[in-house]
Amino acid sequence: EAGVTQFPSHSVIEKGQTVTLRCDPISGHDNLYWYRRVMGKEIKFLLHFVKESKQDESGMPNNRFLAERTGGTYSTLKVQPAELEDSGVYFCASSQGKPEIPTGELFFGEGSRLTVL
């Protein structure tokens, strides 16, 4: 069974440009999460989809970040325009149920490393 896949694995862009990160969750997982890890900091929650609906987007830093999950399958996270402080590793994770309970293990992708110059 394929795990969570993310693309690209690494993106280097200049300040002001746009980048779109993609996440393909494990098939059948309704819950999809985006997290971000800035260097030296902890992994922080960005948002949570249940199928195609945004359940919680309280962690999104500002309106330069836009996440979508059309059709409830893969998700994209767009940063426009990118700023220097957006550099970090963006992780996508999926789960079948709520990950806070025993049946809902959170499965992570390998992350998309974003470098903004």
Next chain:
Amino acid sequence: QKEVEQDPGPLSVPEGAIVSLNCTYSNSAFQYFMWYRQYSRKGPELLMYTYSSGNKEDGRFTAQVDKSSKYISLFIRDSQPSDSATYLCAMSGDDKIIFGKGTRLHILP
């Protein structure tokens, strides 16, 4: 005060030693406690899961939760070089999961 505190290390120990990793937290609403392991250039993977207080053992790994002290631990017995990774504690109430910074662990052959 951060919700979850974890010493980032690095922590280096010789092969075969017992490793102790720990986290403290401030939110008394947390009930679910997890340890994730992350190898270099990979995503975190769930290692251990504990609900409320108590101990849980899985092979060489033991997770402990002391809710009265707001303190959780992960013990690794007979450590192996393959255990070298970053270990992240994570916890939640009935809301989003909060992660610690992770402790980088090196097991020296």
